[in-house]
Amino acid sequence: MTLTEVLVAVFIMALAAxxxxxxxxxxxxPLVEAATRLEQDxxxxxxxxxxxxxxxxxxxxxxxYQRVRWTNKTWSAAPGGAVSFGRNVGFDARLTSSFISSDTDAPQPDVILDSTGTAQSEPLKLVRGREAIELNIAPNGEVKWEAPDA
Known part of the structure; x- marks a missing residue:
């Protein structure tokens, strides 16, 4: 085997690698994955x-977050509705307590999607370490957000 043959073989292996x-x-x-999952849900x-x-x-x-539905005049967990982000991704700590309605004292959803196609929500903020993504849910249900490095 000549030097030329060896160099050609090395070149082919380098090209393949x-x-x-x-x-x-x-x-x-992980933040983008969580935001995409929330948008789809x-x-x-x-x-x-x-x-x-x-x-x-x-x-x-x-x-x-937990998916819920309105049944029997109360919010109850939807089947298979619990989603955990993992990889140190979560919501801003100020959002983790659902607001309480004064007439029922039951936790209310942070995002409400009614049967007329209308969404009600305050902006949500996903955080991971120092990075964050703010998600805005429009009244038509469209979720808008930008990746942290965009």
Missing amino acids: GMVTMTLRPRAD VSAALNLALVTGIPQGLMVTDNG
Whole structure:
């Protein structure tokens, strides 16, 4: 085997390694993943409220949120509705206690999606360390946010 053959073989291996490296996906940002998940769940809950005629909501928890629905004049947990973000992502601590209605003293959802297609919510803030994403839910249910590095 000559030096030229060895160099050609090394070049081919380096080229293959470079192609593999270029196809690797960058690590996903946990904040962006959480915001995307919340956006999808708000859209799904609004669609469910429109189809079933039952108002839906989201209650902010320490490490995620709980999907709820309005049944028997009270908010109750929706089946399979608990979402935990993980990876040190959560809501701003000021949002983790749902407001209390004075007439029922029962926790109310932080996001309410009614059967007419209307959403009611204060801005939500996802945090991870020093990074944060503020999510604004428009009255039509559209969630708007920007990635922290955008």
